[in-house]
Amino acid sequence: MKKNQIMIVEDESIVAMDIERSLKRLGYEVPLIVSSGEEALENVERILPNLILMDIQLKGKMDGIETAGKIQKLYNIPVIFLTAYADEPTLQKAKEAEPYGYILKPFEEVELRTAIEVVLKKHSAFERIQNESAEKLNISEEVFGFFIDIVRDYAIYMLDNDGTIITWNEGAVRIEGYTADEVIGKKIDMIYDYRHREVNNGHEMLRNALNFGRYTEEGWRKRKDEQLFWSTTTVTAIYDKKGNQFGFGVVVHDLTKKKYEEEALQKAIVSRDEFLAIASHELRTPLTILKLQAEIFNEEMKRNYEGVPSKSKVEHLIDITIKQIQKLTFLVEDMLDISRIRVGKFSLHKEKFNLRELIQEVIDRNRQRFIQAKCGLPEFIYNDENNTGIWDKMRIEQVLTNVLNNALVYARGKPIKICLKNDEKGVQISIEDHGIGISQADTKKIFNRFERAIDANEVSGLGLGLYISSQIVEAHKGAMWVESELGKGSTFYVDLPMQTT
Ligand code: ADP
Helix, strand or coil: CCCCEEEEECCCHHHHHHHHHHHHHCCCECCCEECEHHHHHHHHHHHCCCEEEEECCCECCCCHHHHHHHHHHHHCCCEEEEECCCCHHHHHHHHHCCCCEEEECCCCHHHHHHHHHHHHHHHHHHHHHHHHHHHHHHHHHHHHHHHHHHCCCEEEEEECCCCEECCCCHHHHHHHCCCHHHHCCCEHHHCCCHHHCCCCCHHHHHHHHHHHCEEEEEEEEECCCCCEEEEEEEEEEEECCCCCEEEEEEEEEECHHHHHHHHHHHHHHHHHHHHHHHHHHHHHHHHHHHHHHHHHHHHHHHHCCCCCCCHHHHHHHHHHHHHHHHHHHHHHHHHHHHHHHHCCCCCCCCEEEEHHHHHHHHHHHCHHHHHHCCCCCCEEEECCCCCEEEECHHHHHHHHHHHHHHHHHHCCCCCCEEEEEECCCEEEEEEECCCCCCCCCHHHHCCCCCCCCCCCCCCCCCCCHHHHHHHHHHHCCCEEEEEEECCCEEEEEEEEECCCC
16 A cells, blocks of 8 residues: 655754654655745645645744745645744634644654654545535535526526526526527516516516516516516525625526416406306396296185186297296207207207208298298298208208397397308308497307307396307307497398208
8 A cells, every 4th residue: 555655844854854754654755844934835745645644843944833834825735833932822723724734842742653654544535525515526526507498388598697698598598588598698687677577677676686686577578579477586695605695597488378368267266157147147047037927826726716717828938838848858958968069968869851951941930930030931942942961850940030039139120031042062041130230349259169249138148159159160160150230230140061971
């Protein structure tokens, strides 16, 4: 095993030789003996001993304490002080130089050996720890830098104290839309200026981060291409080990998708709640009428205890009862259809039939209702007697009934016109009324679930009919839309492909 090399710095040559002898006896090598601090500094780099035994009082300008301080700073070689003076100020000065060891002259060999061994062990342990942490630091810095670079979901960048951008990761390129070349060296206000923000500018954010250590805010911002995105931005003031603030770290998370999802969810909850309110109101109305009729009938029975109420009264009651039960049935059917559509159990049962005949049947069946609504029987125009195709007859009837029912409600007292045209590709049904009409903004909306263009207090309804109808038409690979003008009337169109199988 290589012997430990110990350099001696001692201005008394006899003492130095004595120490050298002792060291050699103890199994150490003595590569050099010098008598001044200057000599020691001159030679230490060449020799690089494992340890230096240093007298405090030396020849030349530098004493042992100063020399030791310089050597430790430059070469990290452990030093043991040797001195004959044990006065308090010298000891204090020696301690301040943070030596590894301290021996008072004259000393025993065993004392010297113990001091040397302890110092060598202490130093090698210290060196090992230093090396390991330096290695760890290097690795973690590298890994960290790599990690920041590849993060794509977060914009991560650093600013100096003046708010100048000094780093820019991949996520920042993606989220903010600027390349590193475009922003590095520029001020934060370039991406956080008043045009891009609702409230603060970049410098206000930095000021907040300085005041509170960390500052987070959420809001709409603009990318380079002016596209809006919903972001959370966290700015953290960064300090060095001595507590001096030297910059800011900024982390931006793009939460646009989540924001839209939350808004959609919120909208869905509101429209579901509205629907439940309307549905319970709608269901309660026929139930109230039914109850009222039963009570009136009961009263009548009591009054005429010797006989039943008159035939006309009973007929009237039955008439009202049937109508209200029918209304309830329609409401429940619509609600069932909605849940069928939702769970994908909405299926078609196709059969071959003549569409012209079906439309005529629907008109005839609702004859009484057209008259009651003072619309008169609809004018029905068609270009072909034979409009035979393969569709779901009941579902198509449901579409026709729904559009006609709406015309009776929203165009009461006005004539209705039905047209049926066909060509080799398909058929088109149009139902035209001259009622209240629909605003441009509502013409698409009314085909959505629960959407209505009219207040529930004005005209009752669930806002489901057109949604279900358009679903039926779409299931036939057709299309349904409306052309309308407020105050003038509406024409609903249904296009159905001419299916033959
Ligand atoms: P409901 O009639 O139960 O409200 P619909 O889905 O059938 O539900 O209709 C949705 C909305 O479309 C109605 O609330 C009404 O505002 C509007 N609408 C439908 N048909 C007409 C029409 N012929 N004229 C004017 N508005 C109409």
